Structure formats: structure tokens, C-alpha cells
Amino acid sequence: MAGLTADGASLAERVLELGTTGYAPWLDRTPHRKLIEARGLPKLRAEAWRHTNVTRWYDAVLSGAETPAKRTRLELPEGVEAVDFESVRACELVAQRGEETFSLAAHPLAALNALRLGAGVAIRIPAGVAAPGPVRIGDLPAAYQRILVIVEADARVEVIEEPSTYTHRLLEAVVQPGGRLSHRRQQAASSGRECSLVAVRTEADARYDLAQTALGADLRRNDILATLAGDGAAVEIRGAWRLDGSRHLDNQVAVRHAAPGGTSRQTYRGVADGRSRAVLNGRIEIAPGAQHSDAMLSTKNLLASDTAEVYAKPELTIYANDVKCSHGATIGAIDDDAVHYFRSRGIDERRARSLFVRGFLREAIDDVEAAQRLGVIQ
């Protein structure tokens, strides 16, 4: 199933020929290499990639066109442990993470991330500690990056992913019982091609919040997978994006209720202008036995031009019989009646549209400052 590149060599072979970096030698890359050898790499025709021409991303991979940052930008509050992913201590933290937060077969780009890995950080918030300030993660000095966050029992932390450049970033997080992780992701407009995977496991009575504000890139793909693995876990994901020009943003989100009594909320608001393309596939899975799960997904999208494209698809897979699930998806134009209402009060059309869009996005953003910096709102 490997895609073919122009010179006839299998894409997977060419990627494998790039070899493995020596970074984090404790990381056993055998399963990653085997997976790519056995199954190749995803291509455009795969269902999960139908709206993103992943071939263009492989071009960036093969050409090594990425220009990663030269140094690490990382800010840590007191009481939080952080180590370079290369260190033996990082290996111990990976062991503490326990079972993987995602399946490699379902996310084969993570295999490529392992082979090409060049930078990373492992972060631990010790049990019972409430971090006095946020962990800020900016640039990491390689194109392929890993971040591991372990929030121990009853600990609390805010992690802010600031705008940065990479080819692939994998962020894994485990929130142990009673812990709380607030995750803010800020993705600036970029001419780069980048993919990322966020995989989070929340254990009993743990809580994970993600607030993502994004502008598009030449190619930007975000895979987000959150598993409610313990009783009473809670996940809230909010995403707001605004694209223009010919920018691209593909969000593939899955929230998996694997234990009873979990609550999940997903709220997405997107605006696509120009010739941009925005994708949101949001999945809710309720595993057998995950009774009394309560899940909601809402995605609303505005097409601000005749040539922009929006693909919004909520999916529900439910294997338990006593659950509460709801979803809604809308795609529409800016409401002419609303614009007229503004204008009838003396507000010109341009400002009216801008205020309307800002109000629309606000339903999914509370971090107004970050949103302003990103230009998601004015």
C-alpha cells in the first residue's frame, strides 16, 4: 500500500533510506521501522487523509527542506521536572507513562517521528503539586520532536505550546488520577508543511482541557486523540481557527470513552476565507462498558468567501447502551441579516463582518490575548 514517488522507488523505502538519527539512543525504533516496512505510509487516497495531500508533506520530509529552530525555548515554573528527551531519565518517564497513548498502526507518521527524532523534552509534575505558573514550550531544535507530559496524581499544570516550526511534533500526555492538565496550543500562520499528533490519556477523575487557536499553513495537519481511561475522567477540547489565502488546516480529533462516567465536550468554530481549506473530523467513541458517558461535539463553520472549502464531519461510535451523546455540525455564510443589523446602527460593513466573525469564534476561545496575537480575532 505504499505510495509511489516520481522516480518509481517506493515512498516508504525512500523515507527509510533517510535512516535513523542517533538522538535518544534508548528509544527502540525497531517497531517503527517494521511498521513502515510492512504497511508503507499513508497516502491521499486513505480515508483519514482524503482532504490533505500528504504527498506534499513527504516532499518536505524527503528534501529536508524544514528549517528547525537552533535552540530550545522552554519556560518552566518551580516544582516541575523537565529533562531532555535524550536522557536516561526521559526513558524512565516513558516507562512511567505506562502503555502507549495511541496505536502506531493508526498513526503511522508517529513511526516516522521516532526514526527521525532530533529533539524533545519530558516533563513531570509531581503528585499533589499545583504548578505556580504555566510550562511554556516554544521552539525545539529539530524538525521531528517529542514532548511527554506526565501529570501525577492530584497535580495541576498549564502547558502552553507557543507558535513554532516543525515537520512533525508528537505530544503525549498522561493525567494520573485526580490530576489536571490545561493545554493551550497556538499555531501561527505559516508557509511550512507540518503534522502533529497529540495523544492524551486521562485516568480516574482526571481532567484534560485543550484550547487550540490556529491559523493555517501551507499544509497543517493536527491529529488529536484523547482517551478517558478512568472512571469519571473529563476532557474538554475547544478549537478556533481562521484561514485565508490558500492556507490549509486539517484537524482529526478522536475522543475515546474507555471507562464509565466520563464527560467530554468538543467545541469547534472555524472561519475559512480566500481559497483556504479547513477540515474537522471529530469522532466520539464510547467503548463497551463505558456506561454513563456524557459526550458532546459541536462544530460550526463560516465560509467567508465563495472559493473557500470547509469539511466538517462529526462521527459517533457507541458500544454502550446507557450514555448521553450529542453532536451538531453547521457550515454557513456570514449572516446577511446580522450584517444589516450592525449597519442599521451605523457600523460599516467591513467592521460589521469583523465583529460578527469575532463573536462567532469567541464561542470556542476564552484566551482572547492569544487569539489576538494570532490574529484569530482583531
Added chain:
Amino acid sequence: MSLLHIENLHVDVAGQPILTGIDLTVAAGEVHAVMGPNGSGKSTLANVLAGRPGYDITEGSVTVDGEDITPLSPEERSLRGLFLAFQYPIEIPGVSNMEFLKAAVDAHAAGRGEDPPSAVDFVKRARACAARLELNPDFLKRGVNDGFSGGEKKRNEILQMLVLEPRLAVLDETDSGLDIDALQVVANGINAFRGNGNAVVLVTHYQRLLNYVVPERVHVLADGRIVHSGDSSVALQLEERGYGWLDG
């Protein structure tokens, strides 16, 4: 000079003639009521004054303070002092009432070539107007009409009117959907506003509001024309006898 002067106004909506020759003159300081049965063209008249897209003037003229407003955009009309209280106010989630009002007040200040009011002055003013309509200050923080009851939406229109202080306010069925207490509050707001050199056109189906806001003149609209005009007693006659007595 008349503040509002409408002469032989013909309006089509989607190619259908709705207004077929309206003549109406309102002087500064006056309140006029325009009444009529459903489908008579009342809302069309209100909307065409505000410049809503989709309403085509095929004949006639509309002037405000002597200026022809028909070529003007809705925002230009607003800046010249025209205000329409919508029959169905629009919900705008995510934009607070305060933000909406500030944007409008700033646009009006810019239109007059003035600096926008300071945030403190503006908030004081908005709160004072809200209090006059017996609205809780929290009301200003809520999204524009978002999840408002019918009565709250109508009060919000009057709030916007009080804050913007227009020359000419056209109130399109502002009384519908109000219970008796809310009706009195809204009427008090209109009465506090009226006079002071401005004019008010009340578009309504019922006489009810006119018990509290007594108009100088009442006009009856039927089939796109004004078929009868008189003093406030006309409203009482309509209430007693319905619209049928005007036929023929």
C-alpha cells in the same frame, strides 16, 4: 420643516408591488402611529426606511431633514439620525451588548468628526439607559439578543435607541410580544425619548401601546397605501371596530 417627508413611495419586494403610493410627513417633536392589518405593508415601510437590501423603490422619494436618503447605505442613514427598532431583532452570539453599543456609538462619533467617548463615559451612559428600562447591568454583558426572551429583545431595541439618540426613530411592532409590565417600561422609554426635536413613527398592529404613548397623528395603512389619517382617536375606533370599517 418636516423631519420626515415621504412622497408617493412605491416599493417592490421580489418583483411584487407592496407599497403603492405612500405620502407621509412627520414634523420634529411629533409621534405618528402607522397602523394596519397584517400584510398591509407596515413592515415594508419600516424596512425600506432603514435601507434593508431587497426592497426596491420604484417611484417616489423619502427625505430626512430635507435630504434624500434613498441612495444612502443603512449605516449612512443611521449616522444621519435614522433608527429602526427591528420587529425581529437579530441574535449575535459572542458579541456583547456593550461591545455592540460601543461600536455603534464610536461609529456615530466618527460620523460627526468627533473622538469616541471614553470607556468610562460610555459605560456610565449605557448603564443609565439600561436602568431607565429597568434592565439589570448584567444585561449589557450578554451576547446581543442571544437567548433573550421576546420582551428582552424589544427592550434591547429601545435601549439602543436611547443610547444612540436618533433624530427619527421608526419602531416596528415594538409592542408585540410584550406583557403589560414590559409594555409600560418600553412606553416610558419612548416617552422619555420623544420631543427634544426628534420624531417617532410607531408601526403597530394594535392600539395597546398607544394608551401609553399617545401619538399626534394616526395613519391607517391598507394594501400599500395610507387610506385614513386622523388624531389619536382613530386608534380607539380601530380597536372597537376593527379594520373592516375602512373598506370601501
